[in-house]
Amino acid sequence: xxxxxxxxxxxxxxxxxxxxxxxxxxxxxxxxxxHRQIIRTHNKxxxxxxxxxxxxxxxxxxxxxxxxxxxxxxxxxxxxxxxxTNNTNFVAMDNNQVSLQLAFNxxxxxxxxxxxVTLTGWPSSIHQSVDKNGNVTxxxxxxxxxxxxxxxVRIGYGSNYATATVSSNTSGRELTFSGTLVPYNQSNIFxxxxxx
Numbered sequence: 269x270x271x272x273x274x275x276x277x278x279x280x281x282x283x284x285x286x287x288x289x290x291x292x293x294x295x296x297x298x299x300x301x302x303h304r305q306i307i308r309t310h311n312k313x314x315x316x317x318x319x320x321x322x323x324x325x326x327x328x329x330x331x332x333x334x335x336x337x338x339x340x341x342x343x344x345x346x347x348x349x350x351x352x353t354n355n356t357n358f359v360a361m362d363n364n365q366v367s368l369q370l371a372f373n374x375x376x377x378x379x380x381x382x383x384x385v386t387l388t389g390w391p392s393s394i395h396q397s398v399d400k401n402g403n404v405t406x407x408x409x410x411x412x413x414x415x416x417x418x419x420x421v422r423i424g425y426g427s428n429y430a431t432a433t434v435s436s437n438t439s440g441r442e443l444t445f446s447g448t449l450v451p452y453n454q455s456n457i458f459x460x461x462x463x464x
Contacts (some may be wrong), residue, residue, distance in 0.1 A: 321427035336455035339445035380460035
C-alpha cells in the first residue's frame, strides 16, 4: 500500500511538474514574441525619425538653393527605368549654378569621360511650394550653353526620396532622376571636368 501511495504521489508530482514546464515554455515563447514585437516597433520608430530628419534637411537644402539629388534610377520619356550609380548621376544646385550629369557604365566614354554628358547652367524663376500633406514641389528654369530646360523636383513628406523631372524647352523631351536629395555639402558626387 505504501508503494501505491508513493507511486501515486510521484505520478501526481511528475504531471504537475510537466504541466508547470509546459506553462513555463508557453510563457517563455510569449515573452520572446513580445520582446521581438517591441524591437520591431522600436526599429520602425527609429527609421521614421531618421527619415523625418532627412526630409527636414532636404527641405532646408532646397530653401538655401544648395542641394544634390543623387539618382539611382533614371526614367526616360516612355517610363523605362535605367539603374545608374548615384555618385555620377545627379542634378545639383550650388553657388547659383545648376549641374546635371548623366554617366552610363559602358565602353563609350561620352563627352564627359564618364559615359554620358555633363551640363551646367544658371537657374531662374525658382519657386517652392508645400501642399497640405507636406509634399514639396520645387521648380526652376535653367539656361546654359547646351541646356535650356525646366526642372521640377518633388519630395514626399517624411523622407528625402525625391524625383527631378528635366523637361527640355527645345525638344520637348523629359528625363526623370530618382533618388535621395541631400544638402550639397553632404553629397558624395563626382563631377566631370568636361561640361557644356
